[in-house]
Amino acid sequence: MVASPRWRTELQALEPAQWPAYLHEHSGLPGPRANTALVAAVATLAGAEVIDLLLADAQEYTAMCAAAALGRRSEDPRARERARLLARDQRWRVREGVAIGLQLLADEAPAALAPTVLAWADDPDPLVQRAAAAAVCEPRLLRTAEAAALAVEVCRRCTAGLLRVPAHERRDRDVRTLRQALGYCWSVAVAADPEPGLAAFRALGSTDPDVAWIRTQNLRKKRLARLV
Incomplete structure (x- = not known):
C-alpha cells in the first residue's frame, strides 16, 4: 500500500x-x-x-x-x-x-514483521492472533519462500490456538472473528509457495468442525482450488 x-x-x-x-x-x-x-x-x-x-x-x-x-x-x-x-x-x-x-x-523492512506476528500468533487473545494472520497474509508481502513460510507458520499457530479454545467458547464473537480470518488467510499463504504450503494445509486434518470449516472455505478460493 x-x-x-x-x-x-x-x-x-x-x-x-x-x-x-x-x-x-x-x-x-x-x-x-x-x-x-x-x-x-x-x-x-x-x-x-x-x-x-x-x-x-x-x-x-x-x-x-x-x-x-x-x-x-x-x-x-x-x-x-x-x-x-x-x-x-x-x-x-x-x-x-x-x-x-x-x-x-x-x-x-521485510524481516521486521516476523518477531511481532510470531509472538502475536501465540497470544491467548483471538483478536491478536487474527491481527497476526491478517497482517502477514497479504500477497504483496509473500514474494519469497521465507515470507511464505512465515505466513504458513502464523496460520498454523493461529489454527492451533483456535483448537485450544474449549468447544463451549467457540461461539464467542472474537473467536469467530479469528476463524473467519483463517477461512481465507490459509489460501493466501499456501498460494505463495504451494508445495510446502499444501503440506501444512493438509496436515490440519478435518475432524474438528471449525478446522473443517476453515479447510472448506479456503478450498473455495480460486487461488487454492487450482492447486489441489
Whole structure:
C-alpha cells in the first residue's frame, strides 16, 4: 500500500492539533469504504504527539489511523504493545488499522514483521492472533519462500490456538472473528509457495468442525482450488 503524495503533502502542512479534524473531513466515512490511502499516509508521517492526539479523539477513523501508525512502528516495544492493545479493539476498522501498519512496516523492512506476528500468533487473545494472520497474509508481502513460510507458520499457530479454545467458547464473537480470518488467510499463504504450503494445509486434518470449516472455505478460493 502506497500513501498518496496528496495526503502526505497536505498532512505535512498541518499542525498536530489540526490532524483529527482533517482526518474526519477526508475519512470517506460514513460510507462503505474508509480512505485507506490516507490511513497509510498517517502511518508513515505521524509522530508520538499526533498518535496521542488521534487516540484521544476517540473516533473510529482517527483510532484506525493511530493503530496503523503504531503498527508501522512495532519494532519499538512500546509501540508494539500499544498496537497489540488496539488489535483487541471491538471496532473492526481499528483492528484493520493495526494490520495495515504492520504491512507497511514489512514493505520497508521485510524481516521486521516476523518477531511481532510470531509472538502475536501465540497470544491467548483471538483478536491478536487474527491481527497476526491478517497482517502477514497479504500477497504483496509473500514474494519469497521465507515470507511464505512465515505466513504458513502464523496460520498454523493461529489454527492451533483456535483448537485450544474449549468447544463451549467457540461461539464467542472474537473467536469467530479469528476463524473467519483463517477461512481465507490459509489460501493466501499456501498460494505463495504451494508445495510446502499444501503440506501444512493438509496436515490440519478435518475432524474438528471449525478446522473443517476453515479447510472448506479456503478450498473455495480460486487461488487454492487450482492447486489441489
